[in-house]
Amino acid sequence: MDDDSRLARWQQRTEIPLGVASLVFLASYAIRVLGHGHLTDAVLDLCLALTFTAWALFGVDYAVRWLLSGQRWGFVRRHPLDTVVLFLPLLRPLQIVKTYDTVQRRHGRPWLTVQARVIVYAGLSTVLLGFTGALSVYHQERGAPGATMRTFGDALWWTCSTLATVGYGDFTPVTVRGRLIAVGIMAVGLGLLGAVTGTFASWLLQAFSREEDEGPPGS
Template sequence: MDDDSRDTRWEQRAEIPLAVASLVFLASYAVRVLAPGLHDAWQDLCLALLFTTWALFAVDYAVRWRLSGQRLRFVRTHLLDTLVLVLPQLRPLRIVKLYEAVQRRHGQPRLALHARVIVYAGLSAALLGFSGALAVFQQERGAPHATMRTFGDALWWTCETFSTAGYGDVVPVTPLGRLLAVGMMAVGLALLGAVTGTFASWLLQVFSQENDERPPGG
């Protein structure tokens, strides 16, 4: 059996466990950020779950790297997996990959290409927005002159950032918070561009089909 088939089989078997690990990570991280007054035992449990999920992703990355036989090329061809390993806040994106895998197992995708792009971009925006809001709020909470006093403020700021509205009523003031904000701005622009571009392409396709089906002189 060649490396490609072994890699594919490993990825198929690990897809669901890694998606569950992503949800566990997001839930544990949310508890640690939003419930700082929780009993130490629960805080330690959440921390242990965070390290466990990181270990699972590290093992998966190492196994797939070994089975692929691509060496450094594997890093370039699997950018999402590399980012998920380096940046924990991106791990919930594995849920999007699980959705795609489920669609493939049912044979022909139920949604058209344009609809799938919009669904993937929407899921990515929701997961990244929630994770990013948690990360920024963790840095901003209690900082001097902070305008992000509650997690609701963080969610509002995330919506402003992703939509490129930027009212300026809530802004990060810490260096790390601003660095995270730059990343979220870039992600917001990319996702917004993907959704609007796909929607515009779909409209053009619909209008083109209507013109083709219209009888001459109609």
């Protein structure tokens, strides 16, 4: 069995387990952040252990795929997003979207068109990244001197306005890590907005083109 087939079988077998691990990662991290000061240390420690366990699974998966590819640095160049996600695990909830797409494909041909799938998946990605972004920036900002985001609701509102590229300025991060997270959210917001806008424009052009080809009724 060659390396490509072994790699394909590994990816097929691990997609759903990694999707579950992503949910565990997101849930445990959310409980740790939102439950701070309300839950016992034992519960918080358990959530921390689950977070690092899920992160370790992502690392093992990356290492196995790297070895099975037989390409070493070529694998890193071909999978830059996976490499970034390995070091920025808060992006891991995107695995949930990937798992959803995989399940849809296994049940036959997807019932949505390509354009609709792009819009739906971009929307799901925005929701997941918005939630994790709000969690992470709130985690860094709460209790910081001069912080304006004092509640998770403030962080969620700030994240929504940032992803939408509005930026009201009523809340701003004051810590270095919070500002780094803000830069990432801005970049993601611009990318997702461009993807949705471009896909919707392409869909409209195709629809109008079909109408012109068909001509008026009775022609």
